[in-house]
Amino acid sequence: MSNDYDIVIIGGSLAGRYAALFATKLKAKVALLESRVDHGLIYHQAMGKIANLAQSGDDFAGFGIHATNTANAKKYPISVNWTDAMLYAHGVVSNIQEQTSPAVLAAAGVDVIFGSGQFSTSPDLAFAVNQRLLRGRTYLLASGSRPAIPEIEGLQATGYLTLANIWQAFKAATPPQDWVILGGVPQSIEVAQTLVKLGCSVNLVVKYPYLLSSVDPEISQLLQAQLEADGVRIFTEKGVTQVRRIDGKKWIQVGDKAIEVDEILVATEQQPNIESLNLADAGVKLHQQRLLINEKLQTTNHRIYACGDVIGGYDFANISQYEARIAIKNALFLPRLKVNYCNIPWAIFSQPTLTRVGLTQAQAQRRFERKEILVLRHYYKSVTAAQIENQITGVCKLIVLRNGEILGATILGTSARELINLIALAMAQKIRVKHLADLSPIYPSFAEILEQTATEWSNQKLHSNIAWQEWLEGFFYFRRNWNL
Template identity: 75%
Template structure:
């Protein structure tokens, strides 16, 4: 049985469902194939909120906690009713899922097919599933990724958890108290803080010099200091060589250190879910387990597009949705839209939150030269809102050109995810930094820091202009003197 569609979406992610809904707005005939949607991000966010409330003692009854504050040790971890906590998380996921549920998709005209399939080229290209052949004018791969497990001696035999199944550990009568996280992705930082808030002892192992590459080292150090303040032991430039299980404990050899823990979480990288798709018959090429795509999100088969973490990189929902917009418009119409990540923000949901958009100082210097950029910084302690709420840990960094064009920003602090959205909007609309001086935010609010950073730019420009004026005056003075 063969069915024809404008686009066949190989889903299994929120981006896949978002793409299907978007395609229906263009009156397209859409098929969505999915086996299981990964809601791990929502679960982690919900559990992080539980940990925050449990640590602060707020709304404890909602999560089966006693009405009194508990000590920050194993008592807090054991005090939480994890059955109630999981019900809360499942409720959050259900509410979000309802917005793009199969019934909603079907009502919009999407043909939703459950199961796993693969490409077939007999007699022509189609996606085969459940004895059906879904023949599309175009195809979109949006089937996400899964944790990549490093080759470490003894790891598989000893056992481990990943970001996808970590919460299973809390169903035990006695949840693990000592954890090690073999990290490398932003979510490893998030989960480390969540566990620490629950009173667990946490060691985070990173194999590179900084927590997160490609951000300002000063800001990376601020985040590292915050993790250490939270009681997290961070080992950078550290490599796990082997893992063993002795009695009921797990042992890791990290350089010359032997570490004993209750549980191991592997969060080093993600790998795309592409092995079962039979991509060679669709002439879709892969290099080093990554899809080869162009800036229009086309694979090596121009009829097959891809979006989200199936194409590699970190798992950020907003970036996946942005890519889905580009891919669907190119798949349904002329392929003329190109991805431009320069004004798309991303965030690490640490506490405080770390966010970024555009270029870092080093990237801007390499592209434009040292003399053509200005790095502006304002610290949270300079704002009234930070003082009032005792949230003074934080910094706002803007990278701008000499003409005031905003090239990038990194914000670490309270409400950073909202502030970075404003900067990203300004960048997309080509609003220059000097125009932010006209921004009069509610006082007190954390948005005040944007007004202050615009003032810093104007201050630097004034001094730059004065210095230039003094140089010109000196130049013409000596020239007149020489002519005399």
């Protein structure tokens, strides 16, 4: 039986829409199945913009931000007209959504189908939806993920919000003011800082020793110090044992402390949206509720690929789009491309921004001999642009080999989102750290920190060579005297 499509994309995420458009550029015949698209991340970024405007202290009437007294007036003397602010956020989402709207997709040649369905293997592999069988030469799972709700006594009965619906709370006549966030993902940090800048009281509970287990401890501690200075109350290595509703308030037990709040946000792990797809009959295997995929993004059925947060891991748009390009090319042509995340940067949209690419110091030390690794760091406080703009909180940390190969970088500070892209490009093009030291960026600019950090390589190498030479001299001196 002939196939109707080159690829059938099981969507429900922005990654699915991006993949569909990318496939049309490769002249493929594409079907995109959608039940819903989660725009929560875009809402969050729009609200984060409002928070940044509020922090600046100016009057942005067009955004619904006006100078009034707030509960957190000493730190942030701006409050938000939430009705106007949500209209602004909705406008941002609508503008971004329009770029990959069903109309745009259809105009590009994508057959957009709305509804839910599942794989069928009778008589051949197909996807059944709306009493119709979609037959594709290949298939792509891009159905996204949803919050994995922890099993905590009383949580379900008390009620809670998730990252997918948190912004609905601000449509209420009186939005919640006192929050507790059960964190563990980048967005939990972003939301905590956004809420506190908008005048809310925020408690952030993290089960790890540091805010994020995937970041160097020294960077994580610096970010934690910034959040605490902003007013976020942080509990690390604390477990939540129970939740109760008492007299209209929500109470949450964190370790030996009981916290009274208006609202609870669950922002822990995500789980893939795959339960209803009948993957077992299609030969797609799971391990601990996660898709088993290879480096080519194929599932255990070689005709079915996957991309985006349905795979697992943090939900970063640029990584999802990178995976979509790899998966689409492999699905439509020979499956020869492999994912390589070493040179793909990611960011946490905190203030200041935290970005990372490649290996951390701990990862590099596990992979290479310690004597081969040099750790270069430079702080924002010595950068002229940071002094001028009063943005001196931050650090640039490079992990390099003695030969100058860049293994990874972490930047916490203003303009980190732009700076990390330069490091990622240097790593992808095998540019050694000594060339970053010759960057000669515009003065003043935050890019100076790359030049200044890279300069540490030659200094450390020189000191290391001197130390090695002194050790050799001592060794031969000892040999000579021992022979005497």
